[in-house]
Amino acid sequence: MARYVFKLPDVGEGTAEAEIVAWHVALGDRVAEDQTLVDVMTDKATVEIPSPVAGTVLSLNGDPGTMLAVGSELVVLEVEGDGAHVPDDAPADTPNASLATVPLTATPPPMIAGAPAPEAATVWPDVSPPALLVRRPPGVKPTASPAVRRRAWDLGIPLQFVAGSGPDGRILHRDLERHLDGASEVGGVAVAERPSPSARAGVWEVPVRxxxxxxxxxxxxxxxxxxxxxxxxxxxxxxxxxxxxxxxxxxxxxxxxxxxxxxxxxxxxxxxxxxxxxxxxxxxxxxxxxxxxxxxxxxxxxxxxxxxxxxxxxxxxxxxxxxxxxxxxxxxxxxxxxxxxxxxxxxxxxxxxxxxxxxxxxxxxxxxxxxxxxxxxxxxxxxxxxxxxxxxxxxxxxxxxxxxxxxxxxxxxxxxxxxxxxxxxxxxxxxxxxx
Known part of the structure; x- marks a missing residue:
């Protein structure tokens, strides 16, 4: 077995760097040759980067939003036979968390220093009130039909926060309705009713990426x-x-x-x-x-x-x-x-x-x-x-x-x-x- 270091290729004429948009693999995943590893963005165009070899993912370089120069280390794979070796003391990353749903009263996004802290029972109404706040690991995209995506866009609902009740978590029209209602059941999980109007509190840090x-x-x-x-x-x-x-x-x-x-x-x-x-x-x-x-x-x-x-x-x-x-x-x-x-x-x-x-x-x-x-x-x-x-x-x-x-x-x-x-x-x- 050997380690293969895959570096960010030139994804377009004159491109010097690209931004990581989403990973499609996690640590420990077995990938096939030509399987998509990551989406990167340059000049408003998103490009899928496939794996040049088959192997097991040992490390991923950069979270979504990270800018990498062309030629920088992107992924290290364990492959059969000889490969491009990396040092044995190369740091190991933590595997991605599995997909989970949490109640709306879960911990909100990080607060800006100096902002007033909300009470423990505060529901965060500045975000479109979801039935369930869904946490998806990097690279896992919500699945939905074009019609559902268009309706969600018209309603101002970010799909990454919507729990899907369809096959393999697919988001359906009824999930959008439950999301708007603020009270329902998704997959047998009861969701609290939307709170009555109250004073809003909280400041979110939103990375621009x-x-x-x-x-x-x-x-x-x-x-x-x-x-x-x-x-x-x-x-x-x-x-x-x-x-x-x-x-x-x-x-x-x-x-x-x-x-x-x-x-x-x-x-x-x-x-x-x-x-x-x-x-x-x-x-x-x-x-x-x-x-x-x-x-x-x-x-x-x-x-x-x-x-x-x-x-x-x-x-x-x-x-x-x-x-x-x-x-x-x-x-x-x-x-x-x-x-x-x-x-x-x-x-x-x-x-x-x-x-x-x-x-x-x-x-x-x-x-x-x-x-x-x-x-x-x-x-x-x-x-x-x-x-x-x-x-x-x-x-x-x-x-x-x-x-x-x-x-x-x-x-x-x-x-x-x-x-x-x-x-x-x-x-x-x-x-x-x-x-």
Whole structure:
């Protein structure tokens, strides 16, 4: 028998380090060749690292959230025959705890020093009140169908704290209902009723790791390096909405449902050739702006882990329904954590939308190294004066941010006005593009 030291491989071109997201093995586990050992994250993409050999796990280097440089020791395995040896006095880790459920009155997360201590019987209501607080060891993920995951996301319920009553602990819809009710039985275990409203106490330390840390770093770098300015314009989308609803009714179930985004993408494709400095990426280290003929549209997408930007490439080649289908598939892959590195990089301009929650106006942060981002606000009916008459129109604000190092205010305003004209006169979206 020998020890095999497996080091963190290069998981992408130019990658210097990666963050441990979740372990799929524990100390003492027997692993097969090509079995997944760990998930690591780099540049918002999560990558599964398989074992190069079969063996038994002797040590794991790093907890979830740990940053490791490429080439660092990742796992030590005991293998048959010769292997890459590690010192005999290498420290041994403690095996992971087994999956357990504890009552809601169990010890809460660690308190920040100086925070008032809660009474012994305090129930921690700041967290969505679970029926059972489930503790899962690193690498053990809650299992649930996509429909259950989506419902949990809509309800704001973190699945890692929900006990599942299905086969092998699978979380079902009824488990979410029990979780919300705060009183039920799961697997024959009685759960205390939800407490009546009372004063809340407690402060939790929440490590910023994984995708949340990547988002924080990206936003910080964008605001640090880019002098943002925003331009907001209202757009009358009454005619566009009538066309969209008509096309959806005609398409029925045979075509993807059209949202506003495919029309906005088409407007960008028509407007950007006149403003090449906006469809660009700025390498501020080299002081070079790369302008693109192709339009690769990043679609900001909210996922259970945070905001990611999957990329629809060459949208200038897509019709409305192809664009709608591509957006839907990429958004689903991002929400399910299946989007790869190539699907989450390379955008030349980004669109962000909060849908019905879009508010009146936003000041979106540019997706660096791009130089512009287009923000869609919600569509509302409101009175508008047209030729002295008051009419009810469907109105929407478009909130755009630009990198003032690359885009002048006049050019930004002219670009948004061109997009406005195209959206307000939707027939122009389908005219032949001037050569």
């Amino acid at each position: 994984g995708l949340r840390r990547r988002i924080a770093e990206s936003m910080q770098e964008a605001k640090r390096h880019i002098p943002h300015f925003s331009y907001i314009e209202e757009i009358d989308v009454t005619a566009l909405e009538e066309l969209r609803l008509h096309l959806n009714a005609e398409g029925g179930a045979t075509r993807p449902k059209l949202t506003l985004l495919p029309f906005l993408i088409r407007a960008l494709v028509r407007a950007l050739p006149e403003f090449p400095q906006i469809n660009a990426r700025y390498d501020d280290a080299a002081n070079v702006v790369h302008r693109f003929a192709a339009v690769h549209a990043g679609i900001a997408t909210q996922t259970p882990g945070g905001l990611v930007v999957p990329v629809v490439r060459h949208v200038e080649t897509l019709d409305l329904w192809q664009a709608a289908d591509a957006i839907r598939k990429l958004a689903a892959a991002a929400r399910d954590g299946q989007a790869g590195r190539e699907q989450l990089s390379g955008s030349t301009i980004t669109i962000t939308s909060l849908g019905a929650l879009g508010g009146l106006a936003t000041t979106p942060i540019i997706n660096r190294p791009e130089v512009a981002i287009v923000g869609v606000n919600k569509i509302v009916e409101r009175p508008v004066v047209r030729k002295g008459a008051i009419l009810i129109r469907s109105m929407m604000n478009l909130s755009c941010s630009f990198d003032h190092r690359v885009v002048d205010g006049w050019d930004a305003a002219s670009f948004v006005q061109q997009v406005k004209t195209l959206l307000e006169q939707p027939a122009t979206l389908f005219l032949d593009q001037p050569q």
